[in-house]
Amino acid sequence: MTPPPTPAVASPPRARTVGAPMGVVATLRHALRYWQPHWRIAAVLLVMLVVPQSYKAFFAYSQRLIVDGGLLGRDAATLVRTVALLGLGFAAAAVATIAADYLGARAGAAIVNEIRRRMFGHLQQLSVSFFAGARSGDIVARFTSDLADIQKSLTTRVIDAVFATVGLLINVPVAFALEWRLALVMVLGMPVVGLGTRLFGAAAAAARYALKQQEAAIASFVQDTVRVQPVVKAFSLAGRLVATFESHLAAAAQRFVRAEFSAQLVGSGSALGVLAVQVLVLGVGAALAFRGTLSPGTLVAFLALHAVVSKDAYDLTKKVVPALIASSGGLRRIEELLAEPVAVADPPGAKVLPRVTGPIRLEGVSFAYPEGSRVLEGVQLEVRPGERVALVGPSGSGKSTVIQLLLRFYDPLKGRVTVDGVDLREVALASWHAQVAAVFQDSMLLSGSVRDNIAVGRGDATQAEIEAAARAAEIHDAIVALPAGYDTEIGEAGGKLSGGQRQRIAIARAILRDPALLLLDEATSALDPATEAAVSATLDRLSAGRMVVSVTHRLAAARSAHRIVVLAGGRVVESGTHDELLARGGLYRELWDRQSGVAVSADGADARVAPAWLESVPLFAGLDEDARSALASRFRARWWAAGETVVREGEEGDAFYVIARGKVEVVVAAGEAARRLAVLSDGDFFGEMALVDDAPRSATVRTLFPCLLLALARADFQQVLAANPELRARVHAAARSRRGGGWTPV
Ligand SMILES: Nc1ncnc2c1ncn2[C@@H]1O[C@H](COP(=O)(O)OP(=O)(O)OP(=O)(O)O)[C@@H](O)[C@H]1O
Ligand SMILES: [Mg+2]
Incomplete structure (x- = not known):
């Protein structure tokens, strides 16, 4: 799911004034x-x-x-x-x-x-x-x-x-x-x-x-x-x-x-x-x-x-x-x-969809959020029967928006979304929603019991069906171990359930619905690597034979999809299998190289930077192989929880960071609110200015997901440069020239 927009804590009150003053x-x-x-x-x-x-x-x-x-x-x-x-x-x-x-x-x-x-x-x-x-x-x-x-x-x-x-x-x-x-x-x-x-x-x-x-x-x-x-x-x-x-x-x-x-x-x-x-x-x-x-x-x-x-x-x-x-x-x-008008309403004589078999299509879809600029432009997308399609692309490219259009949270401005050839606008929405299940990054459990939360998937499900779904999602044993089993209130259970277990409850809810189309928006992104691997395996098993659209910023997770669609700036820029896209050498290849230059150990406890990856950082672009290896070996990995502040605006910086896994936001204080400059994820870096300048941090970086970050301390960096004064001069020059550029180095 889209990371929450940077909170503006002091924006003026939004007054929805429609009526005249009432005497x-x-x-x-x-x-x-x-x-x-x-x-x-x-x-x-x-x-x-x-x-x-x-x-x-x-x-x-x-x-x-x-x-x-x-x-x-x-x-x-x-x-x-x-x-x-x-x-x-x-x-x-x-x-x-x-x-x-x-x-x-x-x-x-x-x-x-x-x-x-x-x-x-x-x-x-x-x-x-x-x-x-x-x-x-x-x-x-x-x-x-x-x-x-x-x-x-x-x-x-x-x-x-x-x-x-x-x-x-x-x-x-x-x-x-x-x-x-x-x-x-x-x-x-x-x-x-x-x-x-x-x-x-x-x-x-x-x-x-x-x-x-x-x-x-x-x-x-x-x-x-x-x-x-x-x-x-x-x-x-x-x-x-x-x-x-x-x-x-x-x-x-x-x-x-x-x-x-x-x-x-x-x-x-x-x-x-x-x-x-x-x-x-x-x-x-x-x-x-x-x-x-x-x-x-x-x-x-x-x-x-x-x-x-x-x-x-x-x-x-x-x-x-x-x-x-x-x-x-x-x-x-x-x-x-x-x-307040009901925006998306069933038309008179809306069609009740029979069991959907596919294909599901976005046909030349353009879209803008109300009061916003264009987010999607002429998007063409097809999910054939039994096909798993992965949507990847930079943050803000419109991946979650596509999911929202498939759920018909919104209607396209141009083009149409069709299911078995029928425009979603002509469909009785409930009959479509009954055949779709979505799992988001944040599982959004409702108040009520664990059973209620799974039964959300299908109101008429029996206890046996609920249990079968929980077993399929591999959460049954954990539920039974709760104080009141399936009747445990989520509020009480919340503290006792891990992120992975909560996500599995959401998956059980989705399975119970036996959906024709399964939508996954960063469903495993907030989990630690071991849990992520286990939940992903469960999802893979449950996806078989269904149409699936999964959004992920982690390309390794998209690799096994039948087709990968790469979005950038609201347009489909590439699509094909993993191997086809790598061979093309386009945006996917670039993202893949960046992400695969940072290797995470199987248990997720450690990570390292491939010396070749350093080439992608302008600051290190000219380093020879020895210097790169020396630098790469000095990165130290550490997990950060979601919502932690890694770098604080105005403070002195002493390290450079590479994101091995996760997602961070870069924000600056703007008046009483905070303005988001960028969202960075796997393979991205920040904090390079600290290595060459004594200037304070120009922005704050906060983790949006749990993150595995690799840090290179300034002292370590200086030691490597000390051995090579000529290189040092070049690095400084490169840093100075970057400062004039678009994105403010942190
Ligand atoms: N409710 C909204 N109202 C207005 N603009 C929005 C809304 N949701 C998203 N946007 C904008 O639409 C664009 C696409 O957002 P979207 O959430 O689809 O991106 P994404 O590819 O899912 O990104 P991410 O990888 O960060 O989740 C962004 O520029 C975002 O700021
Ligand atoms: Mg998103």
Whole structure:
């Protein structure tokens, strides 16, 4: 698999903005849409909300009956009847309120889970390119903090809003029935109540969205820094990261103040409006009563009713609206995720592939990653039935990309990928994937048991089939030795499984599928030589009779393929058998010579450089045979684990390195990130400047795989040169001239 791109730990947050800012009304509309599937509960809930609101209206109205009829009119029967009705009303309101609370909670749980289900389901359908560009912290934030934000407003606040609206719908007509002049004053005052929303609503929603984006950026930043800790350590980036984090925090604080303040302004502006109308109604009411055109009972009743209306209006403006605004940012971010297009989808009437026999072809395929430059150009590739094809070539030549196109992670820009003559674009993807198995460099075990991990290969496999696959992959005995055998959780087993064993589990998973096409992308590259030889032998055995495309940077591993295809710069430059390609004397020959000049012992513990190999290093190009032999004998081999820093930018260099096996990346610090200059593998070298210059290292070299490196210490080198001053001068001249060249010597 492609080595992970050099981590940029402080890149600006990637904002996937598709939606427009969501105001209060839009948020409410979206929220109500989520309620649609639960309309039955919603209908019952609505009835339950009408009951207490009607009771409140009656309670207010009853004051006129009590004051004017009962007290002033001395009518005991009216008093008793009214109080009895109030008691009944109260009981009904109490039952309805409790029922509404319960129904609200149930609908809330269903709605939120439904959103989660939709988001997760949608996420699984998104293309590989979405994940290549997305920051996982941002996605997780949409599931956690954004969803938590909207959970309350989608349920409780929507119910509150409906409750208050129902209240207004009931109480306003009652108010008119009670006293139309005061009701008119009340209604004419209503627009003042909406003033806060009108003035600040849009700004408040935008501010909230900005805050949510910033919070997601912080989550992503933290996650990124956790992921790239080795780089952080290697480059001493901690101080800079803390500074960047501080600036994130400052931005978050600023956005929080803006979002919170503007949301409260909306609420407070409206709430003040409510209070103003209240004073107005009281004033007008008192004046009318004073003149005798309004009975005291009606005034008392109207003021009670107006208190109910005011409370509803106040709740709506001061509680519900700010809460809806607060959730609009999260809701918009969730809707954005759901709106993310599914890139590779089955066409209508997609063909279900019968058992694939071959051939599989790439026909004139050109490809570029989204927002990237051309990676493949007119690639022609054929895998005939039963044929094993090896893809080799320099790092970045497009080998893994070919694998991804065969898996239809992407579609080609030009040309087509065909299986038994059918364009992959016309195929039901599941029917193709069921016949392909891929093993990557990193076996990517999922959480769950060992059995689950193998059964991923075929959901309906029996225990006997799973065991047979594990035996074929030669991992059965190791699994049985685990504490709970096949039921051991991968998390627990992870530490107890070696890299080779994990890779074998991935192979068992592939075998279980009995694939027509087996794809191997550096499947054995991260293993030590002894394990690699054993796993390779297993793979060779299992490959027999199948179509196989294997990617490897190690040519010795490609040697036995029926056909070797050499990629360079996204084009097929050569293809043929190992012997044919050697005879051609092209790129393959060059790579082969370079790799075979460094011999590794069978157990992988030792390696040596062939004197002739030194010819390929410009610095040593002019050395005579004796000097070359003397130098070659001074190289010392040592294993490095994956992720180790061999050479650190800025430090003094004291050795020159040749890669006997493995893969390293050459990176330089660029601002707060690290920029990758090159990826080097078997037969490549680095660090030659240290031999001739006192200058500090110009880049950092980190191992991507476990590496066997051969080191030539500066002191050893100087000793050899000391015997030959003329040569020494030539070496220095060569080093100086190289420095002007393209790639910076380390
Ligand atoms: N997801 C991606 N988005 C954009 N560019 C990519 C992506 N993956 C790979 N590339 C680029 O495409 C080119 C080919 O990459 P690819 O991974 O196919 O090379 P490779 O031959 O497998 O290399 P290696 O031997 O290092 O694994 C490289 O230039 C790489 O930077
Ligand atoms: Mg690759």
